[in-house]
Amino acid sequence: xxxxxxxxASRIYPGQERPAVNELNLEIGDxxxxxxxxPSGCGKxxxxxxxxxxxxxxxxxxxxxxRDVTHLPPKARDIAMVFQNYALYPHMTVYENMAFxxxxxxxxxxxIDRRVKEAAGLLQLEEYLSxxxxxLSGGQRQRVxxxxxxxxxxxxxxxxEPLSNLDAKLRVQTRTQIASLxxxxxxxTVYVTHDQVEAMTMGHRVAVLLDGVLQQVDTPRALYDxxxxxxxxxxxxxxxxxxxxVPLNERGAEFxxxxxxxxxxxxxxARAEGGDGKVTVGFRPExxxxxxxxxxGMPVVVELVEDLGSxxxxxxxxxxxxxxxxxxxxxxxxxxxxMGDTVFVRPVAGRxxxxxxxxxxxx
Numbered sequence: 001x002x003x004x005x006x007x008x009a010s011r012i013y014p015g016q017e018r019p020a021v022n023e024l025n026l027e028i029g030d031x032x033x034x035x036x037x038x039p040s041g042c043g044k045x046x047x048x049x050x051x052x053x054x055x056x057x058x059x060x061x062x063x064x065x066x067r068d069v070t071h072l073p074p075k076a077r078d079i080a081m082v083f084q085n086y087a088l089y090p091h092m093t094v095y096e097n098m099a100f101x102x103x104x105x106x107x108x109x110x111x112i113d114r115r116v117k118e119a120a121g122l123l124q125l126e127e128y129l130s131x132x133x134x135x136l137s138g139g140q141r142q143r144v145x146x147x148x149x150x151x152x153x154x155x156x157x158x159x160x161e162p163l164s165n166l167d168a169k170l171r172v173q174t175r176t177q178i179a180s181l182x183x184x185x186x187x188x189t190v191y192v193t194h195d196q197v198e199a200m201t202m203g204h205r206v207a208v209l210l211d212g213v214l215q216q217v218d219t220p221r222a223l224y225d226x227x228x229x230x231x232x233x234x235x236x237x238x239x240x241x242x243x244x245x246v247p248l249n250e251r252g253a254e255f256x257x258x259x260x261x262x263x264x265x266x267x268x269x270a271r272a273e274g275g276d277g278k279v280t281v282g283f284r285p286e287x288x289x290x291x292x293x294x295x296x297g298m299p300v301v302v303e304l305v306e307d308l309g310s311x312x313x314x315x316x317x318x319x320x321x322x323x324x325x326x327x328x329x330x331x332x333x334x335x336x337x338x339m340g341d342t343v344f345v346r347p348v349a350g351r352x353x354x355x356x357x358x359x360x361x362x363x
Contacts, residue, residue: 002030002064002065002078002155002156002188003027003028003029003030003063003064003065003066003188004026004027004028004051004062004063004064004156004188004190005026005027005028005061005062005063005066006024006025006026006027006047006050006051006060006062007025007060007061007062007063008023008024008025008059008060008061009021009023009024009025009047009050009057009059009060009061009062009070010022010023010024010057010058010059010060011043011046011047011050011055011056011057011058011212012058018211018212019058019212020043020046020212021043021046021047021050021212022043022211022212022213023059023060023213024043024047024060024212024214025214026207026214026217028188028190029188030188031186031187031188032188032189032204032205033179033182033183033189033191033202033203033204034189034190034191034203034204034205034206034207034217035191035192035193035198035199035202035203035205035206035207036048036190036191036192036193036207036209037192037193037194037195037196037198037199037206037207037208037209037235038194038208038209038210038215038235039194039210039235040194041211042209042210042211042212043209043211043212043213044192044193044194044209045160045161045192046212047192047209048158048160048190048192049160050062051064051077051079051156051158051190052074052077052079052081052158053069053072053073053074053076053077053079054074057070057071064077064078064079064155064156065155077156078154078155078156079154079155079156079157079158080148080149080150080152080154080156080157080158081149081157081158081159081160082142082145082146082149082157082158082159082160082162083145083160083162084160084161084162084164084165085165086133086141086142086144086145086165087145088133088141088144088145088148089133090132090133090134091132092132092133093129093130093131093132094120094125094128094129094130094131094132094133094136094144094147095116095120095129095130097133097144097148098116098119098120098144098147098148098151099112099116099151100148101148101151101152102115102116102151102152112151115151115153116129116147116151117129118151119147119150119151120147122147122150122181122184123143123144123146123147123150123177123181124143125140125143125144125147128140128144138165138166138167138170139166139170139173139174142162142163142165142166142174143174143177145162146162146178146181150181150185154187155187155188156187156188156189156190157182157187157188157189157190158189158190159178159189159190159191159192160192161192161193161194162178162191163175163178163193163195163198164193164195171198175198175201175202178191178202179201179202191203196235196236196237196238197238199220199236200220200223200224200236201220203220204219205217205218205219205220206218206219206220206223206236208223208231208232208235208236210231215228215229215231215232216228216229216232223236224236224237226362227353227362228361228362229355229359229360229361229362230243230280230282230355230360231360233282233353233355233362234282237284239285239313239328239330240328241282241283241284241285241353242282242283242284242285242288242327242328243280243281243282243355244280244281244282244320244325245278245279245280245357246278246279246280246281246320246321247277247278247279247321248262248267248270248271248275248277248278248279248357250267252267253279253281253354255281255298255320256298256299256318256319256320257296257297257298257299258296258297258298258345258346258347260281260347260352261349262279262354266279266354266363267279269356269363270354270356270357270363272356273356273358273359274358275356275357275358276357276358278357279354279355279356279357280354280355280356280357280360281352281353281354281355282352282353282354282355283347283348283351283352283353284351285313285328285329285330286330287347287348287351287352288329288330288345288346288347288348289331289345289346289348290314290329290331290335290337290343290344290345291344291345291346292344293344295344295346296346297343297344297345297346298318298327298344298345298346299318299319299342299343299344300314300316300317300318300327300329300342300343300344300345301316301317301318301340301341301342302314302315302316302337302338302339302340302341302342302343303315303316303317303339304316304339305336305337305338305339307333307336308333309333310333311330311331311332311333312330312331312332312333312336313328313329313330314328314329314330314331314336314337314343315327315328316328316329316343318345327345329343329345
């Protein structure tokens with residue numbers, strides 16, 4: 001096991017002005033499961049490949065267990081990587097695939113046999129050891145790829161979107177297996193995904209990237225409850241947070257007929273640094289309530305209702321500052337409106353998120 005440290009690590013691809021990863025500072029604890037998440041092109045896979053030694057580090061350094069590995073070849077870093085496409089040898093059996101790296105190291109046959117069977121037991125692959133990859137399902141192939149990494153007993157596991165080729169049900173099942181397996185093995189793990197649900201459910205901490213820049217790193221709960229800026233607020237959570245930039249007055253934010261109260265400090269912070277009399281306010285779909293027309297809610301015309309069984313997502317639009325703005329509210333399924341209805345929405349007091357209109361930072 002080991003710690004991992006990115007120290008102002010940057011990667012600039014030839015012919016590109018903007019770094020794919022820009023001065024990444026990140027410390028990953030011994031035995032921690034850290035998830036790198038963000039939209040396509042944000043630099044998360046590049047960050048992982050820099051750690052693996054598959055991409056050059058143009059500036060800064062990377063350390064594994066306080067050893068500078070910035071310019072070491074991949075085989076000298078004591079890492080094991082699980083790829084999106086599994087990368088199994090089709091002509092080899094499951095046993096041979098899992099044992100291959102150990103054979104290259106000239107590990108003894110008895111030690112190879114012990115490690116492979118131990119990993120197969122952890123992954124419930126014992127009955128498939130004599131099969132070839134073409135005889136396995138996608139989920140079984142993914143477990144073989146995991147097993148191949150486990151038998152090497154590396155200091156760090158690296159996983160690059162390992163579940164993206166699986167169907168929805170299998171993704172849920174496999175992510176549970178990976179999280180519990182990591183907890184059992186205690187190996188430091190860096191996991192890349194674009195799926196924020198995976199990030200929220202698997203990681204001890206989550207690092208959110210945008211355009212190669214680290215936006216925030218924290219526990220899933222902290223990211224959800226106290227996002228550092230507008231991007232993190234909108235990216236984490238499904239359906240996404242309702243985020244609107246609205247006029248600011250002495251009492252707070254003006255949402256059409258609805259007034260969202262802000263503290264004096266928030267009003268002052270919103271006016272600083274070119275706030276221009278506006279403030280950005282966000283509230284999550286579950287932090288809203290449907291009220292009667294006399295209770296001071298914002299009128300929203302319903303466009304779509306998603307009945308999820310336990311509850312429902314209500315999508316609609318409201319007139320805001322002369323524009324038609326989209327909103328989504330989560331409600332009890334026994335209280336579902338119909339398409340075309342006008343409902344009155346009011347954020348739950350104290351659960352709004354406030355950001356600076358110009359900088360996007362939390363205030």
